[in-house]
Structures are given as structure tokens and as C-alpha cells.
Amino acid sequence: SPASRRALEVASIPSFRRISEHLNHSTYAHRKHLPGICDFTLGNPHQMPQEAYVDALRDALHPHDDQWFAYKTNEMDAREAAADSLSRLLDVRFEPEDLYLTTGGFTAIALALKAVTDPGDEVIYSLPPWFLYEPLAVEAGLVPVKVRIDLETFDLDLAAIEAAITERTRVVIINSPNNPTGRIYPPELLRRLATLLDDASERIGRRIYLVSDEPYNRIVFDGTRFHSPAEFYPYTLLAYSYGKTHLSPGERIGYLALPPSMPDRKELGTAIEAMQLAMGWIYPNAVLQYALPRLETFTIDVGQLQQKRDRLVQELGGMGYRLRPSEGTFYLFIQCPIHDDEAFTEALGQEDVFVLPGALFETPGFFRISLTASEDMVERSLPHFRAAIERAGQ
Numbered sequence: 001s002p003a004s005r006r007a008l009e010v011a012s013i014p015s016f017r018r019i020s021e022h023l024n025h026s027t028y029a030h031r032k033h034l035p036g037i038c039d040f041t042l043g044n045p046h047q048m049p050q051e052a053y054v055d056a057l058r059d060a061l062h063p064h065d066d067q068w069f070a071y072k073t074n075e076m077d078a079r080e081a082a083a084d085s086l087s088r089l090l091d092v093r094f095e096p097e098d099l100y101l102t103t104g105g106f107t108a109i110a111l112a113l114k115a116v117t118d119p120g121d122e123v124i125y126s127l128p129p130w131f132l133y134e135p136l137a138v139e140a141g142l143v144p145v146k147v148r149i150d151l152e153t154f155d156l157d158l159a160a161i162e163a164a165i166t167e168r169t170r171v172v173i174i175n176s177p178n179n180p181t182g183r184i185y186p187p188e189l190l191r192r193l194a195t196l197l198d199d200a201s202e203r204i205g206r207r208i209y210l211v212s213d214e215p216y217n218r219i220v221f222d223g224t225r226f227h228s229p230a231e232f233y234p235y236t237l238l239a240y241s242y243g244k245t246h247l248s249p250g251e252r253i254g255y256l257a258l259p260p261s262m263p264d265r266k267e268l269g270t271a272i273e274a275m276q277l278a279m280g281w282i283y284p285n286a287v288l289q290y291a292l293p294r295l296e297t298f299t300i301d302v303g304q305l306q307q308k309r310d311r312l313v314q315e316l317g318g319m320g321y322r323l324r325p326s327e328g329t330f331y332l333f334i335q336c337p338i339h340d341d342e343a344f345t346e347a348l349g350q351e352d353v354f355v356l357p358g359a360l361f362e363t364p365g366f367f368r369i370s371l372t373a374s375e376d377m378v379e380r381s382l383p384h385f386r387a388a389i390e391r392a393g394q
């Protein structure tokens with residue numbers, strides 16, 4: 001094979017293969033471009049982008065000087081605007097120099113892992129996970145260690161995390177607001193997690209870092225206050241993406257931020273900058289860096305997203321689906337009325353209603369809906385969801 005052992009290893013990760021299969025070869029793959037389908041699969045836009053977003057990009061494209069399209073690393077205006085905004089969100093005063101701009105949140109996670117781990121280290125995360133933690137970990141030569149959340153409350157299982165820690169543990173990844181459950185972890189839980197990680201680091205004689213994957217930290221419903229692990233655990237690397245905030249995942253920009261409480265953060269910063277260069281592809285697009293101060297001034301219409309959540313929660317709940325309303329993110333993670341979530345989603349797919357089976361999140365018995373579907377898709381899907389649960393009851 002022309003492929004490296006590492007590439008073959010990544011390509012053969014079971015959950016990764018399942019997702020590629022689903023996105024490229026399923027009924028959804030064949031029908032996703034057809035008009036009239038109800039697409040609840042990925043967190044992709046299904047309506048025209050906001051004018052404010054397009055204007056910000058258009059204005060940023062206009063050159064102010066002959067260096068406008070020169071190599072750009074960490075534009076200071078962008079770092080300052082981002083640090084300001086994050087400091088207001090979290091009540092932690094982030095320094096602009098401690099924010100490293102990246103090509104989306106995805107890249108910020110990759111960068112965080114590369115900056116603090118060595119091959120063979122273990123990285124703990126909770127199931128259901130974001131699909132790509134495992135490929136990111138395996139590509140970095142790490143050993144993924146998976147624990148389950150509590151599927152009734154959607155909370156982290158701290159005892160399971162504690163039990164999974166070994167002398168090789170280097171990173172715990174936490175994702176709040178969570179994809180796919182929509183859970184926002186409460187501050188008391190994050191405080192207990194911080195104590196647990198402090199104690200465990202002392203016990204194993206090695207610092208455990210926390211990677212806080214929080215691209216949805218502005219997509220929060222019902223006026224809930226979001227809290228980041230960075231407020232409680234100084235050894236947190238915070239990964240953020242603008243792709244969710246503006247529902248523009250193809251326009252790749254985000255950052256990795258270190259809180260001011262992190263010891264030796266300048267040294268870690270040097271490691272981060274070295275890895276940014278060594279990884280080759282991660283400096284974000286210059287135009288997006290210039291646009292960033294404007295992008296910090298607005299979000300997508302979170303109220304509209306919340307209305308779609310409310311409509312689906314009320315309607316699907318009324319039909320007999322068991323679900324916990326999401327507190328944020330684009331998603332609802334719903335119990336499947338039959339055990340075989342893949343058969344259930346395939347049957348819905350035959351009626352052109354596309355959702356993702358829990359199996360893709362290593363959590364069979366559930367399915368995920370993306371609230372980024374249009375209002376029209378939501379309305380048209382309802383009779384199909386009703387028919388599906390009625391069939392399941394027969």
C-alpha cells in the first residue's frame with residue numbers, strides 16, 4: 001500500500017469508517033442534493049447567510065495596503081477583539097497574546113493535542129463524542145480512552161473519568177455545550193472535575209491538561225449562563241471556532257486560548273507557535289483574520305434556533321419520543337423508539353427525512369437532529385416522525 005501505517009490506522013478507525021460510509025455511500029449521500037428533502041444531519045446552513053456576515057468578509061477583502069495579502073500569523077486586532085469578547089463571556093481576563101488564531105476549532109484541538117502530548121500518551125473523552133476526536137488522537141500517536149456520560153442526565157460521569165486515569169494520561173477533552181447531547185455542564189460539576197484532575201495529576205506525578213472544546217459557547221438557549229472549564233482548571237487549553245457562531249463552517253477560523261491562570265503559559269505558547277509552523281496548514285486565512293473584530297459583534301439568530309428546538313421538543317415529545325431538551329448547540333439527541341437506531345434512521349431516510357443514528361456517536365439507541373434544518377423542513381418532517389414512532393409501536 002502507498003499509505004503510511006499511520007494513515008491506514010486512521011482510515012480503519014471503526015467510527016471514522018462508519019461516518020465516511022454514511023456521508024458518502026448511504027441513502028443520504030445519494031439524495032442530499034435533491035430538493036424537498038428534510039436534512040437534519042450535519043450542522044450545515046440551510047438558509048442564506050446573514051448580510052452582516054457577508055458584509056464583514058467583503059469589507060475585509062478590500063486591501064488597505066500592499067501587505068494586505070502577505071503571510072499573516074496572529075493579527076493583533078483580531079487577537080484583541082477575540083480576547084475581549086472571551087473575557088466578557090467567561091469573566092476571566094484573557095490576554096490577546098495568549099490566543100493563537102487557527103483554521104477553525106478543529107485545528108485548535110489538533111494543535112492543543114500536539115502541543116502537550118507525546119506519542120503513546122492517553123487522551124480521555126466521553127461518549128457520545130464529536131466524531132473526530134479519535135482520528136485526531138490517533139493521528140497524533142495517542143491512545144484514546146473512552147468513558148460514557150450518564151445517558152439519563154447527559155452529565156459527565158466523573159467517577160468513570162477518574163477510574164480511566166492512568167500514569168499515561170495527559171489530556172482530558174471536555175465539550176460543553178455538548179455535541180450531540182446539547183448539555184451545558186454546570187459550574188459545580190466543572191469545579192469537581194478540576195479538583196479530580198488536580199488530585200489525579202499529583203497522584204500520577206504528571207500534569208493532566210484539559211482541552212475544552214467549546215465551539216458552541218455562544219449557541220446557548222433560555223438565557224443559560226455558559227461556564228468554561230477554563231474558569232476552574234488553570235491547565236485548560238480552550239478551543240473555539242467561529243464556524244458555529246455564524247453558521248459558516250466552511251469559512252475556517254478559530255483559536256486556541258490559554259487562561260491567565262495557567263502556569264508556564266509563555267513556555268507553552270512557544271510550543272504552540274512552533275507546532276503551528278511545523279503542522280504546516282494551520283495559519284488562518286488573512287481575510288478572516290481582518291474580519292474577526294466585526295465577527296465578534298454578532299451571532300446567528302439563536303432565538304430562531306431555540307424556536308425550532310421548542311417546536312421539535314413539543315411535537316416529538318407529544319408523539320412519545322423520549323428526549324431531553326438541549327440547552328445549547330445545534331442539536332437534539334433523542335432516544336430511538338426501537339433498539340436498532342440504524343434501521344430506524346434508514347426507514348426515515350426512505351421518506352427523505354435524514355437524521356444521524358446514535359451508532360455514529362458510538363451510542364446506539366439514539367438519533368441526532370440538527371436544528372440548522374430550515375423551519376420548512378421541520379414542519380414537513382413532523383408527519384414522518386409521527387409515522388415512524390407509530391410503526392415502531394406496532
Ligand code: PLP
Nearest residue numbers: 104105106130175179213241243
Ligand atoms: N468540536 C465539536 C464538538 C464540533 O461539533 C465541531 C464541528 O462540528 C468542531 C469541534 C469543529 O468545528 P469547526 O469545523 O468549526 O472547526
